[in-house]
Amino acid sequence: MQSPLPIYPEQASNFAPHVDALLIFITGICLLFGAIITTAIVFCFFKYHRKEAGAVGIVTYEDPLVEVAWIVAPLILAMVMFAWGAIVYVDYRNAPRDTLDIYVVGKQWMWKAQQPNGLKEINELHVPVGRDIRLILASEDVIHDFFVPAFRVKMDVVPGHYNTMWFRPTKPGRYHFFCSQYCGTNHAVMGGWVTVMEPTDYAAWLSGVSGGEANPVAAGEKLFAEKSCVTCHLANGTGRAPSLNGLYGGQVLLADGSTVTADDAYIRESILQANAKIVARYQPLMPNYQGQLTEEQIFALIAYIKSLQSQPVPATGSGIAPVSEKK
Amino acid sequence: MNNTPPTPSYEPPRDHYLISAGGHIRSWLLTTDHKRIALLYLISVTVFFFIGGVFATMIRIHLLTPDGVLVTPETYNKLFTMHGVAMIFFFLIPSIPAVLGNFLIPMMIGAKDLAFPKINLLSWYIYLIGGSFVLYSFSTGGLDTGWTFYTPLSSIYSNSAVTPAVLGIFINGFSSILTGLNFIVTIHTMRAPGMTWFRLPLFVWSHYATSLVMILGTPVVAITLLLAGLERMFHLGFFNPAMGGDPILFQHLFWFYSHPAVYIMVLPAMGVVSEIIPTFARKPIFGYSFIAASSIAIAVIGFLVWAHHMFVTGESTYAALTFSFLSYLVAIPSAVKVFNWTATLYKGSISWDAPMLYALGFIGLFTIGGLTGLFLACLGLDIHIHDTYFVIAHFHYIMVGGAVMGYVGGLHYWWPKITGRLYPEALSHFAAIVLFLGFNLTFFPQFILGYLGMPRRYHSYPPEFQVLNVLSTAGASILALGYLLPMAYLSWSMRYGKVAGPNPWPATGLEWKTDSPPPTENFHVTPVVDWEPYDYRNRPDLGLAAGAPLAPAHSDD
Numbered sequence: 001m002q003s004p005l006p007i008y009p010e011q012a013s014n015f016a017p018h019v020d021a022l023l024i025f026i027t028g029i030c031l032l033f034g035a036i037i038t039t040a041i042v043f044c045f046f047k048y049h050r051k052e053a054g055a056v057g058i059v060t061y062e063d064p065l066v067e068v069a070w071i072v073a074p075l076i077l078a079m080v081m082f083a084w085g086a087i088v089y090v091d092y093r094n095a096p097r098d099t100l101d102i103y104v105v106g107k108q109w110m111w112k113a114q115q116p117n118g119l120k121e122i123n124e125l126h127v128p129v130g131r132d133i134r135l136i137l138a139s140e141d142v143i144h145d146f147f148v149p150a151f152r153v154k155m156d157v158v159p160g161h162y163n164t165m166w167f168r169p170t171k172p173g174r175y176h177f178f179c180s181q182y183c184g185t186n187h188a189v190m191g192g193w194v195t196v197m198e199p200t201d202y203a204a205w206l207s208g209v210s211g212g213e214a215n216p217v218a219a220g221e222k223l224f225a226e227k228s229c230v231t232c233h234l235a236n237g238t239g240r241a242p243s244l245n246g247l248y249g250g251q252v253l254l255a256d257g258s259t260v261t262a263d264d265a266y267i268r269e270s271i272l273q274a275n276a277k278i279v280a281r282y283q284p285l286m287p288n289y290q291g292q293l294t295e296e297q298i299f300a301l302i303a304y305i306k307s308l309q310s311q312p313v314p315a316t317g318s319g320i321a322p323v324s325e326k327k
Numbered sequence: 328m329n330n331t332p333p334t335p336s337y338e339p340p341r342d343h344y345l346i347s348a349g350g351h352i353r354s355w356l357l358t359t360d361h362k363r364i365a366l367l368y369l370i371s372v373t374v375f376f377f378i379g380g381v382f383a384t385m386i387r388i389h390l391l392t393p394d395g396v397l398v399t400p401e402t403y404n405k406l407f408t409m410h411g412v413a414m415i416f417f418f419l420i421p422s423i424p425a426v427l428g429n430f431l432i433p434m435m436i437g438a439k440d441l442a443f444p445k446i447n448l449l450s451w452y453i454y455l456i457g458g459s460f461v462l463y464s465f466s467t468g469g470l471d472t473g474w475t476f477y478t479p480l481s482s483i484y485s486n487s488a489v490t491p492a493v494l495g496i497f498i499n500g501f502s503s504i505l506t507g508l509n510f511i512v513t514i515h516t517m518r519a520p521g522m523t524w525f526r527l528p529l530f531v532w533s534h535y536a537t538s539l540v541m542i543l544g545t546p547v548v549a550i551t552l553l554l555a556g557l558e559r560m561f562h563l564g565f566f567n568p569a570m571g572g573d574p575i576l577f578q579h580l581f582w583f584y585s586h587p588a589v590y591i592m593v594l595p596a597m598g599v600v601s602e603i604i605p606t607f608a609r610k611p612i613f614g615y616s617f618i619a620a621s622s623i624a625i626a627v628i629g630f631l632v633w634a635h636h637m638f639v640t641g642e643s644t645y646a647a648l649t650f651s652f653l654s655y656l657v658a659i660p661s662a663v664k665v666f667n668w669t670a671t672l673y674k675g676s677i678s679w680d681a682p683m684l685y686a687l688g689f690i691g692l693f694t695i696g697g698l699t700g701l702f703l704a705c706l707g708l709d710i711h712i713h714d715t716y717f718v719i720a721h722f723h724y725i726m727v728g729g730a731v732m733g734y735v736g737g738l739h740y741w742w743p744k745i746t747g748r749l750y751p752e753a754l755s756h757f758a759a760i761v762l763f764l765g766f767n768l769t770f771f772p773q774f775i776l777g778y779l780g781m782p783r784r785y786h787s788y789p790p791e792f793q794v795l796n797v798l799s800t801a802g803a804s805i806l807a808l809g810y811l812l813p814m815a816y817l818s819w820s821m822r823y824g825k826v827a828g829p830n831p832w833p834a835t836g837l838e839w840k841t842d843s844p845p846p847t848e849n850f851h852v853t854p855v856v857d858w859e860p861y862d863y864r865n866r867p868d869l870g871l872a873a874g875a876p877l878a879p880a881h882s883d884d
Contacts, residue, residue, distance in 0.1 A: 044672035057610025088707025149780025160568025
């Protein structure tokens with residue numbers, strides 16, 4: 001329970017102490033500058049108050065050295081702020097390896113999250129404590145923003161893009177998450193709760209909440225057949241389109257000679273705008289699926305493609321390993 | 328002060344710009360006199376300030392309780408959008424340049440008018456036409472996109488009257504461009520003999536810098552909003568990803584103008600403060616050339632920081648690093664100004680007149696606004712405080728604490744010149760203090776709210792944020808009084824105020840070397856400048872005599 005007048009949000013992620021340290025550092029510098037300026041003004045205001053109607057001030061000649069000093073000193077402090085802030089930000093924008101990936105879709109005005117085993121949540125997000133979590137964010141309509149104040153992180157959710165954010169929850173509990181990019185009528189109520197659980201509780205929760213949730217790999221495999229992808233993308237590489245076995249995470253040589261990493265964003269783009277990047281030695285034959293798939297269907301297709309790791313296509317998808325408790 | 332000798336009493340000049348062309352409405356609507364046009368702007372921006380202020384009041388009342396007390400979510404979203412559009416595009420951007428700048432720049436440089444008097448009138452009409460479109464939007468469905476018009480919300484999903492609003496802002500942009508053009512040409516070509524560049528009042532320097540931003544930036548936002556309008560009307564896919572567009576492109580184009588637009592709002596206020604402080608400290612401003620150069624530096628670097636509004640859009644890390652670095656650089660010239668203003672007070676002869684209180688209030692609030700900009704420019708902090716109430720507090724400190732304080736202070740300072748009358752002194756002191764305290768109580772709690780994680784543009788909020796919201800609303804009611812008071816007594820003083828005389832403070836600028844109110848042609852003879860700016864030592868014409876007991880020129884008791 002929060003106190004009625006909180007002045008400091010809870011710290012519940014690996015980033016929270018760093019962001020708070022930055023806050024304290026910059027606040028300290030600013031208080032110092034503010035105190036100097038305020039003292040000087042208040043002192044002069046009273047000390048040099050005009051006593052005689054015709055009095056004029058005493059001309060003080062400016063010294064270029066003074067000007068240089070008060071240009072250089074703030075500049076140095078500003079550069080420290082810049083560098084420190086940059087270190088935290090670069091860490092935030094580069095997720096570590098071996099993250100627990102959760103797909104999150106924002107739409108007016110709700111959040112849908114999909115756990116690795118296909119379990120879906122609405123306006124709730126359950127994560128294990130101590131594990132690096134990566135959210136892959138997609139929007140069905142306008143720009144949203146996934147913001148967890150207790151974690152001190154946010155990221156815009158932009159239609160047409162995949163943005164990712166990561167954090168490592170450090171304290172079990174329930175924390176607000178908000179939409180912090182204005183998205184229309186019910187923007188203010190487009191939020192929910194992140195539940196940070198002990199890993200064992202999380203595993204139990206994952207297996208305990210069933211209810212016929214479609215396995216994303218199975219759902220993707222079904223879509224792969226329904227949308228006729230399977231007619232060209234033959235597993236053995238003899239089709240009109242490249243085989244997708246072992247594609248995910250690898251390097252793809254393109255027709256223009258460049259290479260690209262086959263990550264979520266690349267696969268998404270190749271489905272929706274098939275001709276944006278053509279694989280070397282293949283013809284641009286594939287139709288665009290822009291507007292024909294929901295973000296969740298794209299997630300399912302990606303999950304299915306991810307599962308095709310140089311193996312014969314499994315009959316029933318179970319390509320994503322169950323979540324382990326390793327740190 | 329019972330023994331003070333009677334201050335000289337003045338008769339108003341027999342002929343001046345307010346009466347010489349007659350009082351007929353046509354003589355106002357067809358005037359090409361920059362001073363009359365300034366008054367036309369004064370009336371019209373005050374109307375928009377009032378409209379925007381009513382929206383702000385409703386917002387603050389609504390947020391008294393977590394679930395909101397006043398309006399539906401749809402209406403709330405329209406309130407903050409229309410508050411932003413009215414205040415930014417139709418009050419803050421034109422306020423100081425088009426009112427005070429219009430009135431004063433020709434007088435400060437010793438010219439009869441601006442270089443293009445008819446274009447000056449045209450820009451007021453363009454402003455009115457643009458404003459009419461926007462008011463049409465407000466009254467026929469309202470506008471709920473946020474003043475930032477982010478796509479695809481504005482171009483596809485919003486059900487409100489977006490099209491007339493973006494057209495209105497597009498049209499209004501030309502008013503801004505023409506005003507900037509007029510100022511630049513006037514400053515270059517119409518300076519009186521002896522008025523060299525480094526004898527220009529710093530108010531003129533800051534307006535020169537402002538005009539550069541107006542001319543170079545405004546076309547970009549005009550075209551950007553037009554593209555969003557075209558996407559909405561004709562389904563052309565500029566920004567909508569479903570049609571191959573990119574919503575992030577809109578943000579780049581929008582902020583390319585809208586960040587520099589902050590400097591359109593605050594640079595002129597800095598110019599006002601740079602006039603007030605030497606006048607009421609009666610000594611030359613400290614670091615004239617550094618203050619002048621910092622205005623230009625702000626205008627130039629200000630164009631290179633726009634994507635600091637986009638650190639969490641997924642822009643590349645390298646872009647974010649660059650824009651964070653440049654954002655810290657742009658803080659330096661602002662700091663230079665604050666240091667030089669403060670140093671000017673040292674060993675001055677400081678009067679406590681209302682314009683000085685406003686100017687010092689400006690320094691206090693602008694310093695807080697500027698320093699909190701350092702938090703937002705910091706990449707690692709911005710991932711937390713971006714799009715929260717911290718941002719709201721920060722930019723209100725700059726735009727309201729800074730720009731509006733400067734505007735109100737400037738109105739007080741030049742009110743005797745504009746109207747020939749002095750405002751009531753005690754009331755003006757009271758209003759300045761009320762404004763300062765009310766402002767801080769309104770917006771300081773919002774810094775804390777933001778760090779706690781309350782996002783902006785929320786019509787309802789979790790209960791733990793209530794106390795700070797109530798404090799903010801309480802402050803807003805004091806702040807409202809702080810604005811209504813000057814509106815009331817300044818209007819009153821136009822008829823009943825004490826006659827001011829040509830130079831009541833006295834001040835050193837050319838505008839004070841002519842009648843109050845000035846004649847239509849500003850000066851009876853073209854002035855020749857043979858003194859340095861803000862020099863009180865070598866100006867016997869100011870009539871200052873050390874040893875005379877203190878008697879404020881406008882004492883009205």
